[in-house]
Amino acid sequence: MIKAGQIDKGMALLVKGQPFIVVDREFVNPGKGSAFVRVKMKSPTTGQVLRETIKTQESVEDIMVDDKDCQYLYNDGEMYHFMDTETFEQFEIPMKSFEDYQFLMKDGESYRVTMWESRPLNIVIPFKVVYEVAEAEDAVKGDTVNGASKIVVTETGLKVKVPIFIKQGEKILVNTETKEYLERVNN
Amino acid sequence: MLSTFRSGSIPAMDRELVRNRSLLNQGIRNHFITRDYLEVETPVLSPTLIPETSIENFETQFRSDFHPHRTCYLIPSPEIHMKQLIARGSGNIFQLARCFRNSEQIGPLHNPEFTMLEWYTMEADYIDSIAETEELFGSLAQPHTPEHMLPPFRRMSMAQAFWDGVGIDLEKVQSFSQIRTAAEKLGLTPTAMRTTWEDEFNRIFLTFIEPGLPQDHPLVLTDYPHQIRTLAKRKAGTPYRERWELYGGGVELANCYSEETDSTEVAAFFAQEYASLIEQRTASGGVIPDIDDSYHTIFDAAFPRCSGVALGVDRLFMAIHAIKTIQGVILFPFSDRILYRTERYES
Numbered sequence: 446m447i448k449a450g451q452i453d454k455g456m457a458l459l460v461k462g463q464p465f466i467v468v469d470r471e472f473v474n475p476g477k478g479s480a481f482v483r484v485k486m487k488s489p490t491t492g493q494v495l496r497e498t499i500k501t502q503e504s505v506e507d508i509m510v511d512d513k514d515c516q517y518l519y520n521d522g523e524m525y526h527f528m529d530t531e532t533f534e535q536f537e538i539p540m541k542s543f544e545d546y547q548f549l550m551k552d553g554e555s556y557r558v559t560m561w562e563s564r565p566l567n568i569v570i571p572f573k574v575v576y577e578v579a580e581a582e583d584a585v586k587g588d589t590v591n592g593a594s595k596i597v598v599t600e601t602g603l604k605v606k607v608p609i610f611i612k613q614g615e616k617i618l619v620n621t622e623t624k625e626y627l628e629r630v631n632n
Numbered sequence: 633m634l635s636t637f638r639s640g641s642i643p644a645m646d647r648e649l650v651r652n653r654s655l656l657n658q659g660i661r662n663h664f665i666t667r668d669y670l671e672v673e674t675p676v677l678s679p680t681l682i683p684e685t686s687i688e689n690f691e692t693q694f695r696s697d698f699h700p701h702r703t704c705y706l707i708p709s710p711e712i713h714m715k716q717l718i719a720r721g722s723g724n725i726f727q728l729a730r731c732f733r734n735s736e737q738i739g740p741l742h743n744p745e746f747t748m749l750e751w752y753t754m755e756a757d758y759i760d761s762i763a764e765t766e767e768l769f770g771s772l773a774q775p776h777t778p779e780h781m782l783p784p785f786r787r788m789s790m791a792q793a794f795w796d797g798v799g800i801d802l803e804k805v806q807s808f809s810q811i812r813t814a815a816e817k818l819g820l821t822p823t824a825m826r827t828t829w830e831d832e833f834n835r836i837f838l839t840f841i842e843p844g845l846p847q848d849h850p851l852v853l854t855d856y857p858h859q860i861r862t863l864a865k866r867k868a869g870t871p872y873r874e875r876w877e878l879y880g881g882g883v884e885l886a887n888c889y890s891e892e893t894d895s896t897e898v899a900a901f902f903a904q905e906y907a908s909l910i911e912q913r914t915a916s917g918g919v920i921p922d923i924d925d926s927y928h929t930i931f932d933a934a935f936p937r938c939s940g941v942a943l944g945v946d947r948l949f950m951a952i953h954a955i956k957t958i959q960g961v962i963l964f965p966f967s968d969r970i971l972y973r974t975e976r977y978e979s
Contacts, residue, residue, distance in 0.1 A: 450737070460821060472737035475842075476877050476887045477862050478834045479686050480736065483843075495819075498838040501737075502916070503825050 449482045450501035457559065457566050459506040463488060465495055466559075466567045473498070489566045492541035508561055512569070515558040517550045527565070530555060538565050546570065548603035549621050570621045575630050576600060581613040649961065656949055657728060659772045660749055669724040669751060674713030676730055677704045681921040682712050682863075683906040688735035690744075691919045705921045706732035709942060710750050711863075712927070715891070718752055718938060719930035726751035728945065734919070738967045740957040741883060745966065747945040756939040757890040758864075758874045762787065762852050765878065765886065765941060769850065774952055780881045781951045785850045790872070793853060797841035802857065806871055808832070829859045843882070851879040861905055863898065864889035878943075880951045886943035893935045899928035 452458070456467045465486035473481050480501040487494050499505065518526040524537040525546070538558075540547060549570050550556065559567035576599035593609050597617075605619055607626045616630040661671060679702055681689060690706040707713075710729040717725055729748050736742045753761060766783040773782055791802045798818060805811040811832040816822055820835055827835075845851055855872035856864070864875035874890035892898055906923055913920045949961045959965035 472739050472742070473838055473842075474686070474736055474742070475834050475838060476884060477684070477686055477860055478830060481834060481838055483838055496839050497821060498835045500823070500825060500827075500831065503823055 446504045447507045448501065449484075449499040449503045449505050450480070452482055452484055452499075452505065455559075455567060455569065457508045457510050457561060458486065459508050460486065460495060460497075464490075464508060464561055464564075464566055468494075472501075487542060489542050489564075490539070492539060492544075510566060511560045512557045513560055514555050516555050517552065519552055520547055525550070525568070527556075527558060536565060538568065543568055548599075548601050549574070551601055572621060573618055573627060574621050575616050575618050576603065576605075578607075578611060578613050578615050578617060581607075581611060646963075650963065652953060653949060653961070653963075656772065656945070656952070660726075660728065660768070660945070663768050663771050664726040664751060667724070669726045670722060672714065672717060672722070672725045672727050674710050674717070674727065674729070676707055676732075678707050678712065679704050679922060680712070680924040680927075681705050681707065682709075682927070683902060683909045683921070683923050684708065685905060685909045685912055687733050689919045689921050690732045690734050691921070703922065705919070708733050709748060711940070711942070714750060714752060714940075716930055718754070719932075719935055721934075724751070724753055740959070741947065743946065743958050743962055743966050746958075746962075749943045749945050749948075750940065752891070752938050752940045754936045754938050757937070758854070758876055758888050758939050761888045761939045761941050762876065765852075765888070765943075772948070772952060776954065777952050778881065778954050780847050780849060782849065785852045785878070786846055786848075787852045787854060788845075789855045790853055790857065791855065793841050793845065794836075797844055798836060800836070803871060806859075811836070830857075830861075833857060833859065845879060845882065847879075847882050850885075852876045853879065861901060862889065863892045863901055865892050880948075883947055883951065884944075885947050885951065886941055888939060888941040891938050891940050893931050893937060895928040895931040898931050902928060 452467055452470050454467055454470060458465050458467060465488055467484055468487050469485040471483045473483050475481070481498050482501055483498045485494065485496055514530050515527040516530050518528055520526065520540055523540055525540055526535060526537055528535045546568060557569040558565050559569065578597045579600045580598040582595060594606050595609050596604050597607050597611060598604055603619070603624065605617065605624060605626050607617060611617060611629060616632065618627040618630050619625065620627055665671065687708045689708060692704055692706065694702040694704050709731055710727050714725060714727060727750050729750060730745060731748045732745050734744060736744065738744070753764060762785060766785050769781065770783045794800050794802045800814055805814050808829045811829055815832045815836050818836060818840060820839065845853070854876040855867060855870070856875045858866055858871050858873050860873070862873060862875060864873040867874050876888050877884055878886040892901070902923060910920055912918070946958050946961050950956070950958060955961055959967055
């Protein structure tokens with residue numbers, strides 16, 4: 446058991462007997478009210494989203510998990526297919542649990558997967574990732590009205606707003622939480 | 633590769649930031665001075681506070697060879713002294729006050745030390761203060777200020793927000809068991825801790841209502857339930873208090889009361905709130921500040937009817953300039969100087 450004030454993103458909690466992954470948590474102190482944590486959790490099995498607001502002093506049940514390095518193989522439109530790089534065992538994670546990850550994960554790349562009682566609960570995407578720009582339109586000259594930016598698509602299909610000087614084939618560093626462009630990466 | 637970085641850090645000296653902050657302070661002063669408010673300065677260090685269970689305090693010691701030692705507190709709001717000035721006939725007053733709140737999680741909206749603009753308007757009520765705040769926002773707006781920070785303000789009662797958000801008639805959940813049942817029906821997990829009406833209200837409000845409040849313009853949420861004990865006047869013939877909170881872009885910016893001026897009510901508030909505070913902080917080990925038992929006596933027959941607004945200036949600055957974190961508007965954010973570094977995996 447931990448205090449609700451210690452809940453953090455990526456943590457696994459047991460709610461009504463079911464495991465949930467914390468996808469967002471925000472400290473809220475309503476005007477003239479006590480301190481609460483607003484938590485958004487997701488079931489890794491059903492994709493169900495659960496919202497709760499808990500007093501920071503309240504106890505919640507956290508669960509002990511293992512992190513394993515796993516290779517992301519591919520997705521078939523419904524499931525992400527992974528392989529445990531130690532045991533070479535393959536397993537699946539429903540895509541609806543982590544919908545936007547299809548645009549963040551690269552085929553063949555290793556990711557840390559959080560396991561609980563040999564069930565995969567969470568996929569950990571690094572905070573900053575380098576992607577290759579697969580599609581980019583040429584910048585229109587003189588178009589500086591919108592802060593001189595344009596949208597490009599990475600090799601994973603992620604759409605990112607970038608400065609106009611970014612070209613196809615170049616590499617960019619992206620914040621995977623906000624999906625925001627951070628900088629150009631030189632080869 | 634595991635690497636460390638400091639989250640939310642800003643360059644030690646950001647000229648633009650310093651300049652804009654100075655302009656904002658000037659703009660605030662101009663607004664009030666041209667409307668005949670007096671700018672006042674009241675103590676930050678105080679031997680007594682107004683009891684507020686929801687705000688943890690900073691405690692310190694006055695030590696001197698010439699006087700008895702005395703425990704003092706850093707004020708969480710300048711209200712305690714500003715009302716004493718009103719009692720002495722100050723008329724309309726405002727202050728840009730440094731305030732301190734302990735134990736809050738340092739985050740994009742919280743720094744333990746922050747600046748509060750607090751102003752009191754005589755012979756006015758909370759509704760009058762809406763127009764005054766709208767004018768203030770109008771005069772402080774910059775060319776790049778987002779639409780959601782510009783007047784006109786939207787107005788909505790808390791009862792309306794509950795009805796629109798979760799289909800609950802607030803007047804039908806006035807008892808603890810009614811609101812607790814409503815919370816459970818909405819899917820909130822019953823808690824093991826003992827809760828109050830206010831806790832259950834806040835769980836519903838924070839989970840289902842606040843995130844969905846309209847954000848296209850500043851929103852004034854009016855008429856808070858009387859069960860939330862404050863120094864706001866009761867709204868006659870209703871279960872509400874004459875209080876509003878102002879949201880800008882979904883963030884709480886200001887709080888306003890038609891101030892309670894009945895000394896019996898103030899004395900009752902002090903007694904009840906202090907009793908809850910002592911109970912809670914005895915259990916948690918938090919600071920129990922001294923209070924002034926005779927404070928209510930300043931609310932005599934001569935104390936004018938008035939409305940008070942407290943507005944977080946750092947948050948206002950963030951919103952006007954579309955800056956995302958409070959660390960981005962404070963020159964020396966607490967987190968950068970004191971707190972741990974954040975560890976994260978980098979590719």
